Amino acid sequence: MSAVGGAGAEFVDNRLAKRNAVLLALAQALGGASASIVIATASLVGNSLLGADKSLATLPVxxxxxxxxxxxxxxxxxMRRYGRRAGFMGASAFGIAAALLSAYAVLDGNFPLFILGCAGTGFVGAFVQQFRxxxxxxxxxxxxxxxxxxVLAGGVLAGIVGPQTVIATKDLFAPILFAGTYLALAGLSLAALVVLFFLRVPPPARAASGAAIGRPLSVIVRQPVFIVAAACGVCSYALMSLVMTATPLAMIGCGLTQTDAALAIQWHVLAMFGPSFFTGSLIARYGAARIVIVGLALLAGCAVVALMGVEVMHFWVALVLLGLGWNFGFIGATAMLSRAYRPQERNTVQAFNDFLVFGFVAFASFSSGHLLHNFGWGTVNLLVFPVSAVCLALIGWLALYDRREGAP
Incomplete structure (x- = not known):
């Protein structure tokens, strides 16, 4: 099915969409592995390079x-100017350079340079987030x-590729840990670039009238559905980042091993993306809001388990619940967001939404190391409860608003 209408009309072709989704899922498996690699290793690298103040160990993440x-x-x-394919391929090339810089920094023992390499990997992650x-x-x-x-189901493979890459390559340059891991990350970025070469996405639409330009962003973001979708996306991702960033250091601090920590991240990432095979169908059947509510409940369940003990199984079960909660909360919020924009507004709104999400996620990640170092693992997890409660209240407010306005 395909259709091209007037100015601002949406091009629809489900056969092409399925082909692109498969390619983007594979690219997600390769590009998404970079995040799990950095999460599993960067705080440990930071811990080894720092002096007495270990509260900065999570700084690279x-x-x-x-x-x-x-x-x-x-x-x-x-991507508005040059299209999806060119943007994604350029980002993959940049990712190769960032990974090589990180590998060099680890070998050289240069903590500031390692931070810069991780920041570059994160910059590429902004493009990976646009895959969905x-x-x-x-x-x-x-x-x-x-x-x-x-596309997010491609993260299931990333959940295996990333941590297993860490386990297989961490000792390649022994006694310097993880330098080989970041060389391997450069290879994954190269493979993603090759996959993205075959992507076929229609070129950016050219506005033919004022209507085709779309509404001002200031109008779009005042819609209740945008406010709630963005808030739920922000909170689901930020809570996940807060707990996940602290986990490897917390596990090592409790006497567990680097392999235990890497496997915990592996199970976490598998839980993040595994449900994606059916999350879309659940959203279509039950609605995005209900799926977000389930996600928030799972995030709270993660905190409950984490507060019950510090054995390896407590960490693993908690991180599985954390991943499941992120999946339902974030994918549900992403689907909810699509109600807030028109086709010609999508790139602007999606980019602004991701700016909000990752701005708050960065704040949560920065806070994680300090909270863990100064207040302990329990405090990190207790913060999940009030934030989840605020999101539930916002979803209830949106339901009342939709009922009053007769919205679907």
Missing amino acids: SFMVLGTAIGTLPAGAI FAAADTASETFKPKAISW
Whole structure:
């Protein structure tokens, strides 16, 4: 099915959308592995390079997230001007350079340079985050949630590729840990670039009238559905980042091993993306808001388990619940967001939404190391409860608003 209408009309072709979703899922598996690699290793690298003040050990992970936040608006602008394919391929090339810089920094023992390399990897992550939106570009309204979930399902493979890459390469340059891991990350970025070469996305639409330009962003963001979707996306991702960033250091601090920590991240990432095979179908059947509510409940469940003990199984079960909660909360919020914009507004709104998400995620990641170092693992997890409660209240407010306005 394909249709091209007047100015601002949406191009729809589900066959092309399915082809692109498969390619983007594979690219997600390769590009998404970079985040799990940095999360599993960067705080441990930082811990080994720092002196007495270990509260800064999570700084490389935080700068990775900050790099993603900084990259969201340029990513949207680049793809509006040059198209999805060119933007994604250029980002992959940049990712190769960032990974090589990180490898050199580890070998040289240069902590500031390592932070810069991680920030570059995060910048590329802003483009990876756009994969889910690119998959929906040519999809029909009924296929969009499935297209998004197909792409995020590629993270299942990333959940295996990333941590297993860490385990296989961490000792390549022994006694210097993880230098080989970042060389391997450069190879994954190269493979993603090759996959993205075969992507086919219609070129950016050219506005033919004022209507085709779309509404001002200031109007769009005042819509209740945007406010709630953005808030739920922000909170789901920020809570996940807060707990996940602290986990490797917390595990090592409790006497567990680096392999235990890497496997915890592996199970976490698998839980993040595994449900994506059916999350889209659940959203289509039950609605985005209900799925977000389930996600928030799972995030709270993670905190409950984490507060019950510090054995390896407590960490693993908590991180599985954390990943599941992120999946339902974030994919549900992404689907909810699609109600807030018109086709010609998508790039601007998606980029601004990701800017909000990763801005707050960066703040959560920065806070994680300090909270863990100064207040302990329990405090990190207790913060999940009030934030989840605020999101539930916002969803209730949106339901009342929709009922009053007769919205679907």
